[in-house]
Amino acid sequence: MKTIAFMTGLGITTVSRALKDAPDIGAETKERVRLVAKQIGYQPNRAGVRLRTGKTNVISLVLTLEEEIMGITSPMVIGITEILAGTPYHLVVTPYSSSKDPLGPIRYILDTGAADGVIISRMEPNDPRVTLLTERQFPFATHGRTEMGIVHPYHDFDNGRFAYEAVRKLVERGRRRLVLLEPPPHLTFHSHMRTGFEHGLKDFGAESVSFHQVNIDYSLVAIRDAFEKLMGSSDAPDGIVSGSGSGAIALIAGIESARKKLGEDADMVSKVPSDFLRWLRPEVMTMYEDIRVAGRELAKAVIGRIEGKPPETLQSLSQPEFQPPMARSPEA
Amino acid sequence: MKTIAFMTGLGITTVSRALKDAPDIGAETKERVRLVAKQIGYQPNRAGVRLRTGKTNVISLVLTLEEEIMGITSPMVIGITEILAGTPYHLVVTPYSSSKDPLGPIRYILDTGAADGVIISRMEPNDPRVTLLTERQFPFATHGRTEMGIVHPYHDFDNGRFAYEAVRKLVERGRRRLVLLEPPPHLTFHSHMRTGFEHGLKDFGAESVSFHQVNIDYSLVAIRDAFEKLMGSSDAPDGIVSGSGSGAIALIAGIESARKKLGEDADMVSKVPSDFLRWLRPEVMTMYEDIRVAGRELAKAVIGRIEGKPPETLQSLSQPEFQPPMARSPEA
DNA sequence: CATTTCTACTGTATCGTTACAGATTTCCCA
DNA sequence: TGGGAAATCTGTAACGATACAGTAGAAATG
Numbered sequence: 098m099k100t101i102a103f104m105t106g107l108g109i110t111t112v113s114r115a116l117k118d119a120p121d122i123g124a125e126t127k128e129r130v131r132l133v134a135k136q137i138g139y140q141p142n143r144a145g146v147r148l149r150t151g152k153t154n155v156i157s158l159v160l161t162l163e164e165e166i167m168g169i170t171s172p173m174v175i176g177i178t179e180i181l182a183g184t185p186y187h188l189v190v191t192p193y194s195s196s197k198d199p200l201g202p203i204r205y206i207l208d209t210g211a212a213d214g215v216i217i218s219r220m221e222p223n224d225p226r227v228t229l230l231t232e233r234q235f236p237f238a239t240h241g242r243t244e245m246g247i248v249h250p251y252h253d254f255d256n257g258r259f260a261y262e263a264v265r266k267l268v269e270r271g272r273r274r275l276v277l278l279e280p281p282p283h284l285t286f287h288s289h290m291r292t293g294f295e296h297g298l299k300d301f302g303a304e305s306v307s308f309h310q311v312n313i314d315y316s317l318v319a320i321r322d323a324f325e326k327l328m329g330s331s332d333a334p335d336g337i338v339s340g341s342g343s344g345a346i347a348l349i350a351g352i353e354s355a356r357k358k359l360g361e362d363a364d365m366v367s368k369v370p371s372d373f374l375r376w377l378r379p380e381v382m383t384m385y386e387d388i389r390v391a392g393r394e395l396a397k398a399v400i401g402r403i404e405g406k407p408p409e410t411l412q413s414l415s416q417p418e419f420q421p422p423m424a425r426s427p428e429a
Numbered sequence: 430m431k432t433i434a435f436m437t438g439l440g441i442t443t444v445s446r447a448l449k450d451a452p453d454i455g456a457e458t459k460e461r462v463r464l465v466a467k468q469i470g471y472q473p474n475r476a477g478v479r480l481r482t483g484k485t486n487v488i489s490l491v492l493t494l495e496e497e498i499m500g501i502t503s504p505m506v507i508g509i510t511e512i513l514a515g516t517p518y519h520l521v522v523t524p525y526s527s528s529k530d531p532l533g534p535i536r537y538i539l540d541t542g543a544a545d546g547v548i549i550s551r552m553e554p555n556d557p558r559v560t561l562l563t564e565r566q567f568p569f570a571t572h573g574r575t576e577m578g579i580v581h582p583y584h585d586f587d588n589g590r591f592a593y594e595a596v597r598k599l600v601e602r603g604r605r606r607l608v609l610l611e612p613p614p615h616l617t618f619h620s621h622m623r624t625g626f627e628h629g630l631k632d633f634g635a636e637s638v639s640f641h642q643v644n645i646d647y648s649l650v651a652i653r654d655a656f657e658k659l660m661g662s663s664d665a666p667d668g669i670v671s672g673s674g675s676g677a678i679a680l681i682a683g684i685e686s687a688r689k690k691l692g693e694d695a696d697m698v699s700k701v702p703s704d705f706l707r708w709l710r711p712e713v714m715t716m717y718e719d720i721r722v723a724g725r726e727l728a729k730a731v732i733g734r735i736e737g738k739p740p741e742t743l744q745s746l747s748q749p750e751f752q753p754p755m756a757r758s759p760e761a
Numbered sequence: 762c763a764t765t766t767c768t769a770c771t772g773t774a775t776c777g778t779t780a781c782a783g784a785t786t787t788c789c790c791a
Numbered sequence: 792t793g794g795g796a797a798a799t800c801t802g803t804a805a806c807g808a809t810a811c812a813g814t815a816g817a818a819a820t821g
Contacts, residue, residue, distance in 0.1 A: 098777070108801040113779060123799060140541050144485075145777030147476035148806045162507055168703070171502035175494060178524040187543075188522045192510040209472050211519075317708065346708045350755075371500070376649065376678045377709045423682075430807070440771040445809060455769060477807030480776045 098141075101133050116141075154185045156399055157212035159202050160192045161219055163314070168343075169370055169388050173240075176392020177216070184400065186213070200225055207233050214399035216240065220251075220285045238398035238411065240391060242285050250398035250411035254386045256286045256340070256368075257293030259417040263338040263366035264297025266382055266419070270364050272336030276306040276327070278344045281314045290340055306334040313340050317347040324351030333357070339367035342374055345381060368417070375423050384417040391415070430473075433465050448473075486517045488731055489544035491534050492524045493551055495646070500675075501702055501720050505572075508724020509548070516732065518545070532557055539565050546731035548572065552583075552617045570730035570743065572723060574617050582730035582743035586718045588618045588672070588700075589625030591749040595670040595698035596629025598714055598751070602696050604668030608638040608659070610676045613646045622672055638666040645672050649679040656683030665689070671699035674706055677713060700749070707755050716749040723747070 102109045107126065115122045115130035116139075133139075147153050158177060160170060178188055189212060191202045203226050206212050213236065217226055220241030230237045231247050238250040260277065267275055277294045280287040298305055310323040327333060328351060339345040345367035352359055359365060360380040367374060369383045398411040434441045439458065447454045447462035448471075479485050490509060492502060510520055521544060525534045531551075535558050538544050545568065549558055552573030562569045563579050570582040592609065599607055609626045612619040630637055642655040659665060660683060671677040677699035684691055691697060692712040699706060701715045730743040 109777095110779080110801055110803095111799085113777095114800090117779090121799060126799080138540070142480075142777045143541070143543070144476050144479035145806095146779080148474075148480050148776090148808090149778045149780085151806085153476075160507075160510075162511075168500050168503050170506055171500050174502055174506065174522055175492075175524065178492075178522055179494075179526075182524065182526060190506055190510055190520045190522060192507065192514065194511075194514065208470070209475070211475070317704070343705075346705060350708055372649070373675075373678060373705055373709075376682055377705075441807095442771055442773095442809080443769085446770090449809095453769065458769080474807050477776095478809080480778090480806090481808045481810085483776085 098139070100137060101130060101139060104133050104137075105129055151210060153210065153213050154187060155189050155212040156181065156186050156396065157189045157191050157202075157206055157215045159206075159215055159217045160190060161199075162192055162194055163219075172370070172388040173218075173392040173395075176389040176394075177396040178392075179389075180393050180396035180400070186400070200229065203229055207235060214238070214403050216395045216399055221283055222285045222288070224285075236399055236402035238395045238402065240395060242289075244285065248408050250395075250402050250408050252391050252394040252398065252413045252415070253286070254368075254391070254415050255417055256280075256289040257296075259368055259384055260290045260293035260338055260340075261297040261300075262384070262417060262419070263382075264294060264303060264336075265301055266366055267336035267338070267364055268297075268301040268303050270336070272364055273303045274306050274334045275303050275336040275338065276308045276334035278308065278320070278324075278337070278339045278341070278348060279312050280340050281312045287312075294338060303336070306332060308334075313344040317343060317350075320344055320347035321351040321354065324348050325354040328352055328355035328357050328363075333362075335363045337363055337365040339365060342367060342369035342371065345369070345374060349378060349381070375420060379423045383420045385420050386417070387415065430471070432469060433462060433471060436465050436469075437461055483542060485542065485545050486519060487521050487544040488513060488518050488728065489521045489523045489534075489538055489547045491538075491547055491549045492522060493531075494524055494526060495551075504702070504720040505724040505727075508721040508726075509728040510724075511721075512725050512728035512732070518732070532561065535561055539567060546570070546735050548727045548731055553615055554617045554620070556617075568731055568734035570727045570734065572727060574621075576617065580740045582727075582734050582740050584723050584726040584730065584745045584747070585618070586700075586723070586747050587749055588612075588622040589628075591700055591716055592622045592625035592670055592672075593629040593632075594716070594749060594751070595714075596626060596635060596668075597633055598698055599668035599670070599696055600629075600633040600635050602668070604696055605635045606638050606666045607635050607668040607670065608640045608666035610640065610652070610656075610669070610671045610673070610680060611644050612672050613644045619644075626670060635668070638664060640666075645676040649675060649682075652676055652679035653683040653686065656680050657686040660684055660687035660689050660695075665694075667695045669695055669697040671697060674699060674701035674703065674715075677701070677706060681710060681713070707752060711755045715752045717752050718749070719747065 098109055098112055102112045111122065112130055115127045116134060118127065143154060181188055193199065193202045206215060215230065215237040217237060218240035220239050220243055222244040224243045227243050227245065227247055227249060231249065240252060242251050242253050264275060275298065279290055308327060311320045337348060339348055345365065348365065349359060352363060357363065366382045368386055370386055370388050374381050375383055394413050401411045402408065430441055430444055434444045437444065443454065444462055447459045448466060450459065475486060513520055523534045525531065538547060547562065547569040549569060550572035552571050552575055554576040556575045559571065559575050559577065559579055559581060563581065572584060574583050574585050596607060607630065611622055640659060643652045669680060671680055677697065681691060684695065689695065698714045700718055702718055702720050706713050707715055726745050733743045734740065
């Protein structure tokens with residue numbers, strides 16, 4: 098900036114103000130400054146700005162290491178960066194080992210002012226992170242909803258609707274004894290999915306087969322073993338709703354270990370974050386949860402919040418849709 | 430820091446020096462300063478340090494958006510952050526849209542001093558990014574190798590060995606007409622894999638079926654269609670080596686579209702970054718590329734470089750191993 | 762005892778930026 | 792024509808940290 102000041106013969110202050118289009122700078126001067134700035138490829142020094150103003154130009158994505166399992170991080174990161182690319186914001190990934198202290202990274206960011214906004218996930222109905230961030234009036238957006246009466250920016254997949262439509266589809270196929278592989282009970286979308294499932298059962302006339310031994314956070318091996326037992330029992334379901342793509346893989350293995358056949362002994366609907374299942378097991382009906390879009394929405398939401406937009410305008414819910422069956426061959 | 434200085438009655442400079450264990454500060458004073466610092470939870474202000482010293486305490490992971498396809502980003506990010514967690518470094522993800530300007534993000538980082546070190550991937554034999562970073566003496570580590578005679582930190586999976594062992598395995602199964610789904614030709618590991626494949630053919634006595642119409646960067650649909658055609662032709666291979674997990678999925682679809690059967694008409698070996706294939710298609714033989722470990726190694730390597738360790742001590746090659754077949758049921 | 766040497770500490774300037782409180786010039790109106 | 796308002800520009804201080812060049816006092820040296 099000193100260089101620009103020297104080249105234009107102006108004061109440093111003037112250059113600074115001209116570049117941010119302040120009203121007390123002449124139009125012609127601004128033009129000149131902008132030209133020179135572009136010419137020499139001026140980029141504001143982030144440390145300088147940050148030290149002086151406290152603005153970090155950083156968005157922090159707070160991740161549990163557990164999230165890796167679902168392969169959700171990739172598209173989320175990509176989606177976020179797509180939006181940030183057009184802004185001065187950088188994306189910093191802040192993980193926390195062991196889910197025992199979810200507040201740790203939040204406190205760190207609040208205490209050190211490490212970012213201008215945060216994106217968090219794995220939301221709980223009563224989430225202390227949301228309480229803390231709201232108290233401190235710190236901009237954030239959540240992947241998933243809460244139930245505390247606090248209005249905050251979020252993006253969510255309509256898991257209730259997903260389960261409801263899944264039940265409808267299975268009943269249409271003549272299935273009546275349905276099972277749900279659900280999210281862990283402490284997360285908000287557990288009850289969303291559960292409720293949607295139960296509504297579906299009632300509305301479409303099917304019954305529920307209990308399967309609470311495992312949830313989508315369990316290891317694939319644990320899910321497979323539990324489901325193999327269920328499928329081998331006299332209580333075996335004939336319709337399956339899977340709350341996660343990797344869970345579905347384990348369920349399929351369980352079915353096969355029990356010497357049953359998908360599509361014959363049972364049908365399955367699964368939420369998926371990618372195309373793999375559709376390619377390898379086209380007999381599974383899938384609803385695609387687009388995490389990349391979620392990343393985009395969340396990035397837009399935090400930025401909106403940073404800019405002071407009211408939180409209730411920064412909420413979005415993405416509607417599930419069945420994916421068309423995979424065309425197995427070009428001429429088919 | 431001002432607070433600590435006030436509380437201890439020392440000068441700000443003394444506090445600064447005491448905290449970094451400078452030799453000209455009394456042992457007792459250091460102890461006192463450290464105690465007070467811990468007491469009030471002092472964390473150095475990153476902007477202050479960065480402005481004064483130029484040290485950003487940031488490692489930048491430079492990604493192509495294409496990388497998402499392979500689902501490689503998640504474990505890579507997790508692996509890196511695992512290492513950075515014990516250090517003052519933050520991880521910033523810097524993507525570049527459209528692979529037409531791979532130098533863009535590198536230039537940005539060099540020009541603005543946005544990071545202390547960089548991790549890059551999708552290496553080419555003659556890679557301008559490596560040239561540039563080396564010229565400017567900027568610490569970096571690469572996921573994959575180059576062939577320019579420049580010694581630099583890297584981590585790589587031994588793709589040559591992978592293809593060689595894959596051929597051995599297929600020949601052991603009685604397969605003789607082998608095909609390779611290879612990486613795109615401009616990337617370094619293309620020739621690694623190709624060479625390993627050819628060596629295998631020669632050493633174990635098999636022949637190559639040409640399949641250059643597509644590579645692992647093509648869409649799954651394109652790969653499937655091309656492979657379906659090949660499998661339907663009189664030139665059909667009976668052994669397949671797939672350079673990527675998602676590619677393998679498309680190949681399987683191609684086989685099935687051509688009304689052939691995996692395990693009967695042909696066997697397949699694939700490199701995979703996750704467990705999915707093993708669960709869903711246990712008949713595919715897999716070698717696991719652990720991207721999380723790669724992330725860890727790369728993080729350690731850049732930090733080593735930042736600390737001035739010689740590059741030749743920061744290189745690692747991970748050896749492929751066949752995964753044990755999936756136990757289909759607990760009692761088996 | 763004077764002088765050097767060492768130990769332990771400190772003040773000042775600086776990194777790049779912006780907030781704030783002027784300063785200068787021009788213009789308008791009574 | 793004098794005085795105030797408006798428009799445009801600028802100098803200084805400060806954000807938090809550290810490099811550097813000291814200083815003061817104690818200890819060692821001859």
